[in-house]
Amino acid sequence: MSDKINIKQRKAYNLLRDDKNYFILYGGAGGGGKSWLGCEWLMQCAQNLPGTRWFVGRNNLKDSRESVSITFAKVAASYNFKDYRLTSDGIKFDSGSEIIFLDLTYYPMKDPMYERLGSKEFTGGWIEEAGEVHYLAFEVLKTRVGRHLNDVYGIPPKILITCNPKKNWLYKTFYKPWKEGKLKTPYAFIPALVQDNPFATKEYIEMLQNTNDNVTKQRLYFGNWEYDDDPSSLCDYDAICDVFTNEHVRPNGLPKLSADLAMKGRDRFVTGKAVGHVCTMILDKTYSPGKMIETDLRNAMIDHRVSRSNVIVDSDGLGAYLESYLTGIKEFHGGARALSDEYDNIKTQCAFKLAELINNRDFRIICTPEQEERIKEELALLKRANVDKDTRKKSLITKETMKATLNHSPDYLDMLIMLMIFELRKPLKGARAIVTEAD
Ligand SMILES: Nc1ncnc2c1ncn2[C@@H]1O[C@H](COP(=O)(O)OP(=O)(O)O)[C@@H](O)[C@H]1O
Numbered sequence: 001m002s003d004k005i006n007i008k009q010r011k012a013y014n015l016l017r018d019d020k021n022y023f024i025l026y027g028g029a030g031g032g033g034k035s036w037l038g039c040e041w042l043m044q045c046a047q048n049l050p051g052t053r054w055f056v057g058r059n060n061l062k063d064s065r066e067s068v069s070i071t072f073a074k075v076a077a078s079y080n081f082k083d084y085r086l087t088s089d090g091i092k093f094d095s096g097s098e099i100i101f102l103d104l105t106y107y108p109m110k111d112p113m114y115e116r117l118g119s120k121e122f123t124g125g126w127i128e129e130a131g132e133v134h135y136l137a138f139e140v141l142k143t144r145v146g147r148h149l150n151d152v153y154g155i156p157p158k159i160l161i162t163c164n165p166k167k168n169w170l171y172k173t174f175y176k177p178w179k180e181g182k183l184k185t186p187y188a189f190i191p192a193l194v195q196d197n198p199f200a201t202k203e204y205i206e207m208l209q210n211t212n213d214n215v216t217k218q219r220l221y222f223g224n225w226e227y228d229d230d231p232s233s234l235c236d237y238d239a240i241c242d243v244f245t246n247e248h249v250r251p252n253g254l255p256k257l258s259a260d261l262a263m264k265g266r267d268r269f270v271t272g273k274a275v276g277h278v279c280t281m282i283l284d285k286t287y288s289p290g291k292m293i294e295t296d297l298r299n300a301m302i303d304h305r306v307s308r309s310n311v312i313v314d315s316d317g318l319g320a321y322l323e324s325y326l327t328g329i330k331e332f333h334g335g336a337r338a339l340s341d342e343y344d345n346i347k348t349q350c351a352f353k354l355a356e357l358i359n360n361r362d363f364r365i366i367c368t369p370e371q372e373e374r375i376k377e378e379l380a381l382l383k384r385a386n387v388d389k390d391t392r393k394k395s396l397i398t399k400e401t402m403k404a405t406l407n408h409s410p411d412y413l414d415m416l417i418m419l420m421i422f423e424l425r426k427p428l429k430g431a432r433a434i435v436t437e438a439d
């Protein structure tokens with residue numbers, strides 16, 4: 001071993017060994033020694049605490065197997081440690097301890113609540129490249145640690161999280177509160193840059209320094225979490241977070257309903273009720289047969305006192321059931337002409353309107369924490385297409401692109417976008433021209 005020391009890693013060890021910080025985020029940049037720390041920590045735990053069980057999770061099993069095995073072997077070799085063997089599921093130690101590779105891929109249809117992790121019991125573990133991991137995986141794993149010999153050894157449940165800057169749950173749970181001096185135990189964050197890592201090679205540092213892509217350089221070299229990942233985003237992330245706490249936005253006017261219908265292979269049937277700029281999620285089902293949708297919508301209109309002409313549904317849904325029963329509700333044709341020539345179609349115009357309200361802190365959504373996470377992810381995908389071609393009309397990235405990122409269709413986003421039809425000027429006359437009524 002050399003006499004070089006990565007001080008940030010030492011700090012991390014102090015937290016990993018104390019009895020008050022359970023969830024420790026390390027990194028937030030490239031090359032700060034994240035993967036090394038994860039492997040070294042688990043190697044020491046597994047070796048020194050015989051019989052214990054640890055996990056390493058990533059959003060892809062193949063990735064964790066490959067990258068973790070390589071780094072682990074490197075770390076072990078540096079200690080001349082040989083009392084372990086790699087298996088197909090993880091790493092087995094002669095001490096009887098085990099490190100298990102976990103696949104943290106999110107399967108919204110097959111396993112929306114990570115029930116597959118529900119029966120597992122660990123001493124502690126590590127979420128690697130956490131920026132790619134769904135926040136629910138973290139939530140569930142929090143309940144799975146501290147369950148294997150922790151009482152015998154008197155050690156608290158710990159999860160090490162390593163990541164690059166990412167404006168998702170990591171930003172909200174760790175970075176933002178940390179920056180504001182409000183991060184509290186059991187959560188902790190140690191920023192670690194490549195400059196903090198004396199083991200990083202000159203070539204590696206220069207590669208990060210000289211990258212042409214400014215976004216990558218800001219994130220990976222400077223560890224900048226605020227840097228807008230994508231200049232094509234319509235809403236900034238703070239504004240998206242504020243949507244759920246904008247209590248100054250007061251309800252006013254007649255209630256409107258917007259429903260994205262779970263038909264033709266869609267994921268969810270979601271309905272929001274808006275009173276002025278306050279939208280409350282009132283229906284959210286993963287699967288609904290057509291007849292049920294009709295009954296649910298009809299009851300929602302009665303319960304929430306919403307008139308037919310103040311209801312908008314997506315155009316896929318009306319076909320078989322709604323058309324004949326719910327006369328007078330409006331059908332949204334996103335591809336129809338916009339009211340203004342600036343936009344390529346009405347859906348784009350509605351989306352820009354939504355972004356405007358969100359950025360002006362003039363929109364509020366009331367929903368569950370689970371819905372909030374999902375809605376945030378979807379709002380972050382509100383992006384302009386062809387941002388560099390200023391001659392074109394304003395347009396959005398395609399739904400296919402969104403689906404590829406989310407692994408599901410942007411149902412909440414579609415619902416919110418449709419709602420904006422009531423916001424565009426001269427909604428009634430305009431709406432007649434751009435939406436067909438279902439009668
Ligand atoms: N404590 C350490 N001792 C020896 N080498 C280290 C140590 N920490 C990091 N390194 C080396 O520094 C480089 C970057 O570390 P790595 O863990 O891959 O960073 P990250 O995962 O944050 O991008 C790697 O070559 C790694 O082997």
Ligand SMILES: [Mg+2]
Nearest residue numbers: 031034035036
């Ligand atoms: Mg790494």
